[in-house]
Amino acid sequence: MPAAPDPVTAFARDGVTPLGRVLDDAQLEVARAAFADAQVHGVTGGYARIVHDAWRRAPALAALIPQLGAAACAAIGEPALVLFHDHLLDKPPGGDDMAWHQDFSYLPLDRAGGVTLWVALDDIDVANGCLYYVLGSHVHGERRAAWGLGDPDDPRAALPPIDVPAGEPGVPIAATAGTALAHHTLLWHRSPRNDSARPRRSWALSFVVPDARWSPRHAPHPRSAVAPRHDGQDLEPDLPRVTATIQR
């Protein structure tokens, strides 16, 4: 899908905006090579093989963050954001569908401000499991987490469910390699399994507003490698800070 002429308006209305190319050909090759090298850190689930905190493991990916962050800022009209976490997703042919969900359900933060920048590292379309959205659903606020609710006291369990009407597939948004989609952390989205023989690699980066604070009670920790945090704690100083204008 082509980039929206006015991404900020499209983001506010639909909760998602296609950004066009965010990595040029050379950067795409660098990202793919780093993706391959980082697989030793991955965990394999039914849905995908996932590498958490890829930027910490791959300097070549970390080097791309200022420019990706500038694209994220421009997409949502924020002057500055913080990369809270990122992950690489490898969905080989077959596997499970990823159900409707909101990314905020899985962020241990006190507010939903920010954006997921989802970067396609392959051409990703309906056949190999592109993202499907309920456009505009970000305005409905936080809903019940789609999975991972073990504790009956989990505050996310009391929320109303994501009630996509039965049979409603959502709007598929295909993305060619090196392009990105910016979606709101409350937008309802899903991605079906890869039904093709083609690779399907993506890099999802959670950029959050700089005044967000830790709220471990809100959601389980998305990362495996950091010590427990407490409510109200500042975002760690070593997380990448990005701005709409790239600082050199």
Ligand SMILES: O=C(O)CCC(=O)C(=O)O
């Ligand atoms: O399928 C993908 O690449 C991204 C899936 C997704 O929605 C997520 O990681 O939250």
